[in-house]
Amino acid sequence: MKRLVAATAAILLIACAGALDPLPLAITFKATPTTAAVGDTVTFVSDAQGNDMVAIVAEFGDGGTDGTQLPFARTAHDTYKHVYSATGTYTATVTVVQSDSAKKAAPVTVTIH
Numbered sequence: 001m002k003r004l005v006a007a008t009a010a011i012l013l014i015a016c017a018g019a020l021d022p023l024p025l026a027i028t029f030k031a032t033p034t035t036a037a038v039g040d041t042v043t044f045v046s047d048a049q050g051n052d053m054v055a056i057v058a059e060f061g062d063g064g065t066d067g068t069q070l071p072f073a074r075t076a077h078d079t080y081k082h083v084y085s086a087t088g089t090y091t092a093t094v095t096v097v098q099s100d101s102a103k104k105a106a107p108v109t110v111t112i113h
Helices: 002-020
Strands: 026-032 041-059 065-083 088-098 103-112
Touching: 026 088, 026 103, 041 103, 065 088
Parallel strands: none
Antiparallel strands: 026 041, 041 065, 041 088, 088 103
């Protein structure tokens, strides 16, 4: 029983030490391809890190959105696919939100011909 209590205490200590270690909120957002034809699929990839992230929302610049709820994550890697129906230059943006409402966004430009 003493070993179980000691092991549990050690695990909690390690978990708490990691939770106290601040992780700066950061995000990257990439599109492939960045130039496409109307009707082609554009793939977006976001990579985020931060303390207690609770959501990532992608806005594609044409009114389309997608998002992911996170269970207080410290890192996240998400892939979104989007099809544009009109020509133009669009700024797609991904925003990560932490549990304390802190936000950080990253844009990428896509040209549709």
